[in-house]
Amino acid sequence: MSTVTDDFDHEVATLLAASPLDPGRIEALIEDLIQQGFSHQRDFFSPALIDALLLDLERLEAHDALTSAGIGRLKEHQLATSIRGDAIRWLNRESPAQQVYLKRLEELREQINCALFIGLFEFEAHFARYPPGAFYKRHVDSFQGRANRVISTVTYLNRDWPVDGGGEMVLFESQQQGPDGFDPHVPVREMARVLPEAGTLACFLSDTVPHEVLPTRLPRASIAGWFRRNASVNGVVDPAQ
Ligand SMILES: O=C(O)CCC(=O)C(=O)O
Numbered sequence: 001m002s003t004v005t006d007d008f009d010h011e012v013a014t015l016l017a018a019s020p021l022d023p024g025r026i027e028a029l030i031e032d033l034i035q036q037g038f039s040h041q042r043d044f045f046s047p048a049l050i051d052a053l054l055l056d057l058e059r060l061e062a063h064d065a066l067t068s069a070g071i072g073r074l075k076e077h078q079l080a081t082s083i084r085g086d087a088i089r090w091l092n093r094e095s096p097a098q099q100v101y102l103k104r105l106e107e108l109r110e111q112i113n114c115a116l117f118i119g120l121f122e123f124e125a126h127f128a129r130y131p132p133g134a135f136y137k138r139h140v141d142s143f144q145g146r147a148n149r150v151i152s153t154v155t156y157l158n159r160d161w162p163v164d165g166g167g168e169m170v171l172f173e174s175q176q177q178g179p180d181g182f183d184p185h186v187p188v189r190e191m192a193r194v195l196p197e198a199g200t201l202a203c204f205l206s207d208t209v210p211h212e213v214l215p216t217r218l219p220r221a222s223i224a225g226w227f228r229r230n231a232s233v234n235g236v237v238d239p240a241q
């Protein structure tokens with residue numbers, strides 16, 4: 001008789017076998033990061049893994065397990081749908097799909113560390129669901145001086161995304177932040193526009209690449225994640241999540 005644990009482990013093993021990463025794609029991604037500070041790779045993840053992740057997100061939604069995303073962390077947390085309209089759920093290895101996804105990102109982390117010597121040592125990620133009409137205004141993911149988030153990742157889960165579906169992520173030219181953040185008077189140049197198509201992985205430097213999510217016409221599913229370095233600021237370690 002098989003137990004629940006056996007079934008879980010078996011599902012993990014099956015999904016692992018169905019979702020190897022292509023070393024050539026990892027190399028291309030790292031090369032892009034070095035050259036231009038961002039990369040987006042179509043079909044980076046296998047359909048088997050993407051479908052399993054989407055099913056997992058749909059299961060969580062059916063259980064009302066997503067919460068509106070706010071801006072800022074911990075005490076600063078506040079709902080701000082005028083800035084971002086997504087609902088999120090942090091990944092925690094509760095499903096085979098999450099386990100396998102986090103394992104693949106761990107492999108990517110090791111490869112990036114080997115190539116760039118930047119000592120990333122943690123990865124955190126959340127599912128995100130943008131309902132029709134939702135967006136995320138231009139922002140950077142990490143503030144200078146609190147640069148724990150070093151590289152941002154976004155994996156998209158949307159099969160057959162139409163070209164007029166909206167919800168593209170726009171990446172803007174890297175900017176150095178001043179002591180008060182970005183100067184709003186400096187014009188920004190668009191560098192790339194990424195369709196949220198199933199299997200695409202986008203990566204960029206967290207503290208210098210401004211980006212935004214354009215209003216989506218269709219429900220849009222993704223996993224946003226960050227490779228972190230645990231710098232401490234005045235002796236206080238900025239905690240994950
Ligand atoms: O979903 C995306 O394309 C980007 C999301 C994002 O910028 C974020 O969650 O910080």
Ligand SMILES: [Fe+2]
Nearest residue numbers: 139140141211
């Ligand atoms: Fe972001």
